[in-house]
Amino acid sequence: MSFRAYAAPAAGKELEPIQLERPSELGPFDVEILVECCGICHSDIHLIDNDWRISSYPLIPGHEVVGKIVRKGALVQNVKEGDRVGVGWQCASCLACEWCERGEEPACDHHVATCVGRPGGYAEYLIADSRFAFPIPEALPSESAAPLLCGGITVFTPLSRFASPSDRVGVIGIGGLGHLALQFARAMGCEVTAFSTSPSKEAEAKRLGAHHFVVSTDEKAMKALANSFDLILSTVTADLNWPMWLSLVRKHGRLQLVGASPGNISVPVMQLVGGQKTISGTIIGGRAGIRKMLAFAARHGVRAQAEVLPLDRVNEAVARVRANQARYRMVLKVQ
């Protein structure tokens, strides 16, 4: 039986509908998911454009998937047909190495990405390892849960690891990741500042949880915040003025990067040593972290703000992401 998916035929091209065959048999630990919706992450754009030189075509993007399990492999025990589950960037790992043992599956050398070298979630069906399919708490609507699977866990990992409830936390960039970071940090009890180059985002940033909003091009406002933050989380993929951002971090504080900026981060050693500061990076999160994140989001009303379009308008949705017009996450409605 065939199903519909959308694929980029070559690097940078618009997506086109294609037909794929459902496999007659599943791997022993795999599940087949009837996709309900799928978020559009910036990583999808990087894959479409082959920015990371890991793409193969036709390329079916999509790694923020929510849907219902319709079939499962012979050895699947943790989920069953009919369960509503989510799948994020990672859809399998070896489950036997040090990293998997430590709950750091994203570091596994046998890490399998949901839409790299295999069809992703811009499609009616998706296959994933059942151990990477996470039941979605009932309180979370599918459209606002899908972006949590990649964007959400990407910011939840460093916030849950590094932010104390009494901390002052700054979030750089109020987009797909940032608008979730504001909600998570607020719910964790932090004092939250949103940094954006767009003054128009102030009201929404505050509604999403920011106590303060700062236009990051306002030099005077920025200078006044020197040595203020315990944690600054950069969610953007641009190359920023890193010494300036590090100067806003207070002693013993941390500048945390989760965005894939293409260039170098360069700061004076004395700024790092004298201020006893830290610069670090993380990617997505392990399975236990994703479960915690989903439960936390359900409990605290953390919701991705989704602009929903049907799957056949995928190129329009992608164009809005490319133009930074999404407020704040484009989500494709498949079923």
Next chain:
Amino acid sequence: MSFRAYAAPAAGKELEPIQLERPSELGPFDVEILVECCGICHSDIHLIDNDWRISSYPLIPGHEVVGKIVRKGALVQNVKEGDRVGVGWQCASCLACEWCERGEEPACDHHVATCVGRPGGYAEYLIADSRFAFPIPEALPSESAAPLLCGGITVFTPLSRFASPSDRVGVIGIGGLGHLALQFARAMGCEVTAFSTSPSKEAEAKRLGAHHFVVSTDEKAMKALANSFDLILSTVTADLNWPMWLSLVRKHGRLQLVGASPGNISVPVMQLVGGQKTISGTIIGGRAGIRKMLAFAARHGVRAQAEVLPLDRVNEAVARVRANQARYRMVLKVQ
């Protein structure tokens, strides 16, 4: 009553003997210490040369002091005349701010440095706040204890904070700090690798605790160590090839800087984010940390390897430090 000290009369000059007066009265929390010996730290050279633009002349260096308390202020309770104590880089702080409350006195805005704007330990007597004078465990000879007060705590702080006993730890630079780091890391149970540009240091590095010795200019040996270390501690003040060193750190690992390199540290953001790595800096350590470090050193036989010269040969000793000839710490014998 006057006493003898050695002072740089101007930036970069040789030290000359001068006479200072002992104060008739001490501050309520101060102690006067009859200096037994004082280590020569690279920071003393930076102060002599006014590299940090904080020096005033005549400048009496010295902040790795061990001696006996001969007099104490009216409110001193924690130490008494006759006690053998050590004083490091920091000799006072406000003891009332957040950082002092947290045991992070080096971050205190009212941090007072032992030999900045006041006479240091290249002298027969030293005045310090009693709360920054630490009893030296009996097992530690004064000459091998003095360098622990600055060099020792500088490497003990990050090792005790970030190294687990099962970690693989690399130490860059086998000098005043590095030769102590090897001993501490070994005593903490880590697998220890010494990195040096001097092949001649191999035998001593291994005697000091290194399991492995690598000549850091040996490109082949370095490449073979890619993604090997949980923690790499740089003790040098040179500007290194930081992306290369970060490539030796494994996933979730840390590159830790304690040396005051003058330039920038610049690494690809993708190396930091993709590898989930951390770069951080620390300076010296708080009071509780210094006490722990001294007890740990006494218990585990950690000893600074001192080349001892009498105080009046201070210029010869400084010249050996400038020429990187000290093996591994010059210590001035005062009494």
